[in-house]
Amino acid sequence: MKNVLEVEHLGLRLGSVQILHDLSFHLPQGATLAVIGPNGAGKTVLFRALIGALPHTGTVRWAPGTRFGYVPQKLDLERDLPLSGMDLLRARASLARLPLSGIPETLRRVGLGQEAAARPVGALSGGQFHLLLSALALLGDPSVLLLDEPTAGVDEPGQERLYDVVHRVQAEQGATVLLISHELNVVIGHATHVLCLSQRRAWFGTPREVITPATLDEVYGAHVRFHVHDDR
Numbered sequence: 001m002k003n004v005l006e007v008e009h010l011g012l013r014l015g016s017v018q019i020l021h022d023l024s025f026h027l028p029q030g031a032t033l034a035v036i037g038p039n040g041a042g043k044t045v046l047f048r049a050l051i052g053a054l055p056h057t058g059t060v061r062w063a064p065g066t067r068f069g070y071v072p073q074k075l076d077l078e079r080d081l082p083l084s085g086m087d088l089l090r091a092r093a094s095l096a097r098l099p100l101s102g103i104p105e106t107l108r109r110v111g112l113g114q115e116a117a118a119r120p121v122g123a124l125s126g127g128q129f130h131l132l133l134s135a136l137a138l139l140g141d142p143s144v145l146l147l148d149e150p151t152a153g154v155d156e157p158g159q160e161r162l163y164d165v166v167h168r169v170q171a172e173q174g175a176t177v178l179l180i181s182h183e184l185n186v187v188i189g190h191a192t193h194v195l196c197l198s199q200r201r202a203w204f205g206t207p208r209e210v211i212t213p214a215t216l217d218e219v220y221g222a223h224v225r226f227h228v229h230d231d232r
């Protein structure tokens, strides 16, 4: 299989609502796919289907041996859960049979301080919690990273550091990245491929092919003006 991911005729219904309709796309190894589209278009649902967490029709094929790192948009945890970020990282490392000695380096890479990681997870700020989720995803030496709005609530320098880490994982390990983002400038700056979902249909291609005034008009309405300039 030369692609890392092959999706054919993916369909997904939740209750009486058809969320994804006959979606097909392929992704080569090392690609960065940005998934864009308005609130409620089905981006998170797609990620959950791709990792096998939601039943669907059609097929999702990952290259053999794929190791996932998934950064969810949110995690429903009790605020007073008596666990620290470090406890979660240790649990993740032992489940993946990884040495605990890799944890400090992973924390350093995402920019989460050791003393923040030692606090109960409920005591972390929104941005710190997202950095912890990224550390959890990176710890397993993933070959595919799925990032669902990974920088939500993270300050500007923190966002840059996170994207730097992701780039390094890609450059050094040839990892493939799937990223949900509402920031079209991030998408245009980083993506090799774009999947744009709307309630009615989907577009897949290069940023230049997908991010056009006509598509943005159809998906978001006439007020969004952003397209890839010819010099890219």
Ligand SMILES: Nc1ncnc2c1ncn2[C@@H]1O[C@H](COP(=O)(O)OP(=O)(O)OP(=O)(O)O)[C@@H](O)[C@H]1O
Pocket (backbone or CB within 6 Å): 014, 015, 019, 037, 038, 039, 040, 041, 042, 043, 044, 045, 046
């Ligand atoms: N467990 C569920 N049961 C029923 N409907 C659901 C469930 N999870 C999501 N949905 C619905 O599926 C649709 C797609 O949700 P999803 O979270 O994938 O949107 P999204 O594109 O990620 O949106 P956002 O940009 O706001 O994060 C929404 O209408 C949502 O209400």
